[in-house]
């Protein structure tokens with residue numbers, strides 16, 4: 001159990017009004033959680049303070065060597081005013097898997113969840129309650145030693161900031177176009193692809209810009225060695241329905257293990273689908289698109305829950321999927337997961353936690 005000191009703001013900010021466009025990630029609440037780590041002392045000085053800028057030395061290691069970890073989850077407001085989190089224990093576990101790979105000291109899972117709940121509780125009035133809206137939660141760690149030598153830092157800062165965010169889909173699930181990237185790669189096995197860390201995103205930007213310039217909203221990555229096997233999409237995992245079966249790339253070290261991915265596969269198995277986690281080549285995918293067995297394609301991630309893919313581009317070919325419309329299973333998964341998250345459907349798996 002953390003002993004969290006609380007300093008409440010004396011100048012509460014104006015909250016967005018009902019009906020205001022919230023967008024994503026540019027409005028922040030009144031408070032934030034902070035906790036320091038120092039070698040020999042461990043994690044200490046857990047506190048909730050007014051949201052504010054932080055000061056670091058220009059030599060702080062995070063600016064030079066990118067030793068950072070982040071997480072992403074949401075708080076949802078139910079019809080009865082209750083506040084829910086979805087599987088926050090999984091974020092705590094994954095944070096430590098990322099930390100371990102990046103030589104960042106681990107954070108006890110229960111402390112991670114306690115920190116998230118404590119700051120969400122203080123800013124619970126910031127959680128929007130219009131359909132599809134939520135409070136995005138961003139826990140992260142940065143290395144703070146002021147030292148230009150390449151080595152793990154001896155001091156760190158763990159923070160949790162909160163951002164009210166709008167409905168991902170303004171008017172129903174909208175299928176997106178995906179660019180299959182055959183030049184740039186995001187990650188390789190043995191690297192940091194499975195860790196949620198800024199470096200993976202830095203590596204992804206050039207391809208994303210290229211795809212956007214061509215009118216595609218996301219990049220589908222191929223493996224970093226042969227550029228032959230499907231990995232994942234931008235900040236989402238990818239799932240295919242081929243001839244009635246659910247097929248998704250197996251976790252191989254270069255793919256981020258999504259919590260939405262795990263939840264979707266669990267639901268599909270419970271609903272009686274055959275689920276295959278395996279290698280899937282881009283050739284197999286194109287073949288399935290050509291012969292009509294590729295029934296549905298969707299991305300999975302906390303931001304969008306599930307994101308139907310209506311169009312795939314590979315080299316100079318463009319394939320339309322499901323007539324550019326949302327697949328039946330994609331919609332069913334969206335309805336079930338969002339139903340559990342907002343407390344509208346029964347939670348039989350212990351996924352929903354009340355704050």
Ligand SMILES: *Cc1c(COP(=O)(O)O)cnc(C)c1O
Nearest residue numbers: 235236237256258259260301302
């Ligand atoms: C966070 C993330 C995902 C999705 O994970 P969820 O836990 O489902 O939100 C997928 N891919 C990448 C690269 C990510 O950073």
